[in-house]
Amino acid sequence: MINEFPAWKNWLVLIVVAVGLLYAAPNLFPEDPAVQVSRANVATMDRASVAVVEDALRNTGTTYRESELRDGLLYILFDETEAQLQGLDALRAELGRGWVVALNRVSRTPGWLRALGGAPMNLGLDLVGGVHFLLEVDLVAAVTQAEERYENSVRGLLRNQNIRYGLVTREPGRGIQVTFRAAEDRDRAVRAIGGEFEQLTVRPFDDAEPTLLVTLSETEQEAVRAFAVEQNITTLRNRVNELGVAEPLVQRQGQHRIVVQLPGVQDTARAKEILGATATLEWRLVYQDGDPYDAQASGRVPLAARLYTDNQGQPVLLRRDVIATGDQLTGASSGIDSETGSPAVFINLDATAARRMTQTTRENLNRPMAVVIIENRTDIVERNGEMVRVRETVEEVISIATIRGVFGARFQITGLEPQEARNLALLLRAGALAAPMDIVEERTVGPSMGADNIRQGFLAVLIGFAVVVVFIALYYRMFGLVANTALLTNLVLIIAVMSMIPGATLTMPGIAGIVLTVGMAIDANVLIFERIREEIRLGNTPQAAIHSGYDKAFSSIADANVTTLIAAVVLFLFGTGPIKGFAVTLSIGIITSMFTAIVGTRAIVNAVWGGRKLRELPI
Numbered sequence: 001m002i003n004e005f006p007a008w009k010n011w012l013v014l015i016v017v018a019v020g021l022l023y024a025a026p027n028l029f030p031e032d033p034a035v036q037v038s039r040a041n042v043a044t045m046d047r048a049s050v051a052v053v054e055d056a057l058r059n060t061g062t063t064y065r066e067s068e069l070r071d072g073l074l075y076i077l078f079d080e081t082e083a084q085l086q087g088l089d090a091l092r093a094e095l096g097r098g099w100v101v102a103l104n105r106v107s108r109t110p111g112w113l114r115a116l117g118g119a120p121m122n123l124g125l126d127l128v129g130g131v132h133f134l135l136e137v138d139l140v141a142a143v144t145q146a147e148e149r150y151e152n153s154v155r156g157l158l159r160n161q162n163i164r165y166g167l168v169t170r171e172p173g174r175g176i177q178v179t180f181r182a183a184e185d186r187d188r189a190v191r192a193i194g195g196e197f198e199q200l201t202v203r204p205f206d207d208a209e210p211t212l213l214v215t216l217s218e219t220e221q222e223a224v225r226a227f228a229v230e231q232n233i234t235t236l237r238n239r240v241n242e243l244g245v246a247e248p249l250v251q252r253q254g255q256h257r258i259v260v261q262l263p264g265v266q267d268t269a270r271a272k273e274i275l276g277a278t279a280t281l282e283w284r285l286v287y288q289d290g291d292p293y294d295a296q297a298s299g300r301v302p303l304a305a306r307l308y309t310d311n312q313g314q315p316v317l318l319r320r321d322v323i324a325t326g327d328q329l330t331g332a333s334s335g336i337d338s339e340t341g342s343p344a345v346f347i348n349l350d351a352t353a354a355r356r357m358t359q360t361t362r363e364n365l366n367r368p369m370a371v372v373i374i375e376n377r378t379d380i381v382e383r384n385g386e387m388v389r390v391r392e393t394v395e396e397v398i399s400i401a402t403i404r405g406v407f408g409a410r411f412q413i414t415g416l417e418p419q420e421a422r423n424l425a426l427l428l429r430a431g432a433l434a435a436p437m438d439i440v441e442e443r444t445v446g447p448s449m450g451a452d453n454i455r456q457g458f459l460a461v462l463i464g465f466a467v468v469v470v471f472i473a474l475y476y477r478m479f480g481l482v483a484n485t486a487l488l489t490n491l492v493l494i495i496a497v498m499s500m501i502p503g504a505t506l507t508m509p510g511i512a513g514i515v516l517t518v519g520m521a522i523d524a525n526v527l528i529f530e531r532i533r534e535e536i537r538l539g540n541t542p543q544a545a546i547h548s549g550y551d552k553a554f555s556s557i558a559d560a561n562v563t564t565l566i567a568a569v570v571l572f573l574f575g576t577g578p579i580k581g582f583a584v585t586l587s588i589g590i591i592t593s594m595f596t597a598i599v600g601t602r603a604i605v606n607a608v609w610g611g612r613k614l615r616e617l618p619i
Contacts, residue, residue: 005606013603016595017489022113024496026120029108032065033084035091036104037074045074056094062087068106075106081451121498123263124507124581125249125445127454130263133275134441135232137256142228142435143221150200151176152322154193154214161192167303175215186210199223225256231434233258236275249505258437275439281326285360286368286400287317308372310397318370318397323360326374328353334421337414343421345413354409362406371399371413457511464518465491472522476529478618482604483525486596490521493592494585507581517589523560524597527553529619542614550602557598565590 037053038045050067053074057064064087065077076091078084084103091101105128107120125132147170154176155168166179180186186204189212193202199220203213216224233250240248240262249261260275287305292315295301305317328350337344349357361369375394399413413421468487472480494514498504532549540548565587572583609617 005602005610009599010603010607013600016493017600020489020493020496022116022496023118023500024492026107026109026113026118026499027495029110029120031105031107031120032077032079033081034078034104034106035076035084035087036100036102037076037091037095038072038100045069045072050074053091053095056091057087060090060094062090070106075104077106117500119499121495122505123454124505124510125261125263126508127457127506128263129445130261132262132441132443132445133260133439134253135258135260135275135437136440137229137232137258138436138438139225139228139256142224143216145435146216146220146224147176150197150214150216152320153197154178154200156321157192157196158189161188163188163192165189175213178212178214180210180212183210186212228435229256229258232437235433236260240275257440275437281329282372282374283323283325283357284318284321284370284372285323285364286370287319288367290317292317308370308395308397310400316370316397316400318372323369324349324353324357334418337412340414342414343418345421347411347413349409351409357411358406358408361403361408364403365406366402366404368400368402370397372396373398453508457508460515461491461511461518464515468518468522472525476525476619478608479529479532479605482601482608483522483529483597485604486525486600487518487521489600490589490593490596491518493596494589497588497592498585504584505581506585507578509578509582510585513582513585514589517586517593520561520564521589521593521597524553524557524594525601527556528597528601532617532619536617536619542609542617543612545617546605546609550598554598557594561590561594 039049050069053076054067057076063083065079068075068077076087078087088101088103091099095101109118109120151168151170158165158168158178164181164185166181168176168178170176178189180189190202193200193212193214199217201215201217204211229252233252236258237248237250240250240260248263249259251259253259284306287302290302290305292307295305295307295317296315301307302317304320306320308316308318310316329347332348333346335344335346336342373396375396401414465487469484472483472487474480476483491514494517498506498510528549531553532545535545535548536542568583568587568590572580572587575583
């Protein structure tokens, strides 16, 4: 029997190994602890900004190795983590809130390798330190907010259809209640609401009175809940990106929970501020047919108005109709008003809101319009000896200005302090949370603990690899060295693939998956080599034994590895967090080990012993 190996497979092995070495190489260059600095509301750092940062470091006596501009951001490099943390505190104190200062790590990977797309593996929270949060989205509040939006729509529809109604009220969890003066008005309203809003369910609320109860249909409620979770995930991603957190992880867990991991962030209070801050806006006309002080004192608010307070605590009456809301923004930035020189937030609205704003300002020239900021705040207070989480929605008028001209898609908000303008613009750009969230779990991993995890993980891989290498070399002699070469190549390929996949992150469970792969990777060669030994004992020639060994062992190897791969895929699909990390490295390791153990070792064996007349094999 002729033992042949196609030339294209040899070239395939060489190309795969070369690519693997190339993209695994960035991991040989250690990452430097760094502080990432940028200007709030400025896309890139210029030389003047760099000079300001370097002066701040000199003023505080902070020792650093060098500064580097990369991709529009400034990185201050340090020799050790302790100096990095000191530099972070010094820069935040010296630069103030107009700057974005975040912990980061910068690779020493050469520029030519970065140009080819080479980058080291992303390391998880447990390896570099940072903060971990598990947040729960309040789905009941999401439905309640949707009902509130429909309340204004229902009221406007009834007015447009000239249907006389008495009162439109909303009770959380029960829907929108509408009272009418006559049964025929109620019947007209049923047809009008049902025809205009298919997503609403309309039914009589009280048979004795002409009333209606308007609620969201089950399908719409499910859609609102799903949107709330997805929108919150998007908003959180935007928010941590805006604030300069490096390599954040924001992903869904289960039906209504979100996992947020911020590697490199050690300040838990700051991270909570990043995640929990909410801000959205509403534009409403000021209600001028009533006295806000009388309404506040008596508690009787006109039906067409709502009572608010401004940032000085003074009462303000605004119309119920909303002109535009924060979720209709397409852009927001802070700056200086060219006419007055005061801080301003420049707003861009989408087409729908722009049309309504244009119509409103045209019809209400020289009348006041207010901007309302809405924030959801969660505090923990003590009640009856227990710590209770209390959520509060704060609605505050931040600006009242007289409409002097017609405007639509672009305008500005004034009357704010500089820092208020910057914060408001940042939160508006990041978007508002679609529903409130509670932090149900939080933990912090220090940088030193992450470094210890890396050392221990590396030691585990090294010991496992060394034990396997020594045993296989002693047991299978020269063929054992071939298997060991394949095993080393397998590790290189795992690292290369992890480095090439943008979303792949190495964690401690992932290292465990690599350790397990080291043991499993040698199984295929054991099956092949034992089959070759058996063929030799049966009297076959060495070349025939090699051919039969690889050919007949393949089915057993494929069965074992495919079964394990299926289990790893199931773990990835249904597992969370650490389990996913384990499943990823295990899956990659299985695929690369099959390639190196079957194709790689065959290429080496045929290169060394193929095409020769042999009396025996060194196995």
